[in-house]
Amino acid sequence: MPRDALEYLLSMPQYANTADAATPGLGRMEALMDAMDRPHEALRAVHVAGTNGKGSVSSMIAAIAAAAGLRTGLHTSPHLTHVTQRMRINGVPAPTDWLADTIDAHRADIDRIEPSFFELTVALTFRYFAEQNVDLAVVEVGLGGRLDGTNVLRPALSVITNIDLDHTDILGDTLGAIAREKAGIFKPDTPALSAVTQEEARTAVAAVADEVGAPLHELRDEVTWEARQADLTGSVIDVETPLRRYDSLPVSLPGRHQQGNAALALRAAELVLPHFEDSPQPAYDGLRDVRAHTGFRGRLEVLRQDPLVIVDVAHNPPGIRATLDTVAPAVAERGGTLYVCLNAVRGKGLDDTARMLADCGAVVTPIPIDTDRALPPDEIAERCRAQGVTTRPPHPLAEALDAFVRTAAPEDVLLLIGSHKLVEVLPEDWA
DSSP: OOHHHHHHHHTSOOTTTOGGGGOOOSHHHHHHHHHTTOGGGGOOEEEEEOSSSHHHHHHHHHHHHHHTTOOEEEEOSSOSSOGGGGEEETTEEOOHHHHHHHHHHTHHHHHHHOOOHHHHHHHHHHHHHHHTTOSEEEEEOSSSSTTSGGGGOOOSEEEEOOOOSOSHHHHOSSHHHHHHHHGGGOOTTOOEEEOOOSHHHHHHHHHHHHHHTOOEEEHHHHOEEEEEEEETTEEEEEEEOSSOEEEEEEEOSOSHHHHHHHHHHHHHHHHHOGGGGTOSHHHHHHHHTHHHHHOOOOSSEEEETTTEEEEEOOOSHHHHHHHHHHHHHHHHHHTOOEEEEEOOBTTSOHHHHHHHHHHTTOEEEEOOOSSTTBOOHHHHHHHHHHTTOEEOOOOOHHHHHHHHHHHOOTTOEEEEESSTHHHHTOOTTTO
C-alpha cells in the first residue's frame, strides 16, 4: 500500500492503543456505509460474536465454505502482520493497491465521518467483499456485539461462541449483561446459534432471541462430539448433528476447546450452506486444513519442532486456560519444563494468568510490545513473581527465542502467549 494511505489508515483511533477508540454506537458505520453505497447489504453473511473462540470459529466456518467451492470472504481482527489480513477471500488478503485506492476515493467522507480504525477497516472489508461478489462473508465481531461496528449487517446466521467476563468496563460486569450485548447481533427472523453454557448467560441469550424474534439453536441441545485422538497437531472427533453423524472428522487446530469450536462451526455451516444436504465432504476438507483455506494463524501454532516452540494469541484468562490445558500436559508427558514468553495489556487479568502459570511450573520471560495499553515488562515480572512464578529478565522476543534455542533441553517447550502482537513481532525467520 502506498505509504501515505497506510499512514492515514493507521492514524485513526485504535483500541489497541486507546480505549477511547471503542466509542459505542453505529452512527459512524451507517454513515460510512452510505458513503460507500451500502456494500454490506449485498452480502450473504454469517456474523460471529463471543468472548473467546470467535476468530477460530469464523475461520472454521469459512474453511468449510471454501472447501464447498464457495468464494468466501473472511473478516477477523486484529490482524497479525498487515491490515489487509482482516479482509481475506479464500485465504488471500485484499490487494494493498485496492485498499489504498479505495481509501483515497473516500478520503473526504472519512475526514467528515471521523471513524475509528476498526470501523474503517470493517467498512473497507464490506466494500471489498461486495466488489468481489463473494458467495458468503464470515464476519467476526470486534468487541461486544450490539454496538460493534460490524452490527450494521443483516446476516443469514448469527453465532455466539461463548460468554465470559471480559471488557467489563464496556460490556457490563455480569455474565447476563455481557450475554445481552453479544446477543445484540441477533436479527428478526434470522436463525441464531449459541454455544453459551452458563445458565445466567443462556437465559439472557434466549431472552434476546425471543425479544427480536430470532429462531434460536443451542449447540448443546443439537450437537454432541467426542474425541478419538488429540495431540499438539490437532484432533480427530466424532460429531453427531440433527443432519447426520460425522465419523473421524479431522480438526487441524489443536486443543480440546477447538473440538467444541469445530462442532459449532460445523453446525453453523449446516444451517447456512445447502451443500451439506448432499455431502459431508466440505466439513472434512475444510477442517482438515483451516490455515490453507483461510490463512488463519496463531492458535497453538507450532513454530519449531526441535526444540518445540508454540505460539498462541490467547490474551485473557479463559483463553489462556484453554491453551495451558493443551500445552501443560504435553510438557509433563515429555518430562520437560514449560518456558513462556509473555506479554500483556491492561485489564486482561494478568494476576489470574500468573496463577495458572505458577500451577504449571512455568518459567516466564516478559516481552515488551509496542502499544500504549501494554503493561511494562518489569510490571509483568513483578506481578508474576507475586503469584509464585519464576521469571527471567525481560527481553525482546528475538533475543528470548535465540536464548531458548541455545539452552533448551530436548524435552523443554517454549510457549509464546499474551496477545496478537507476539505474532506481529516474530523474527522473519520464525514467521
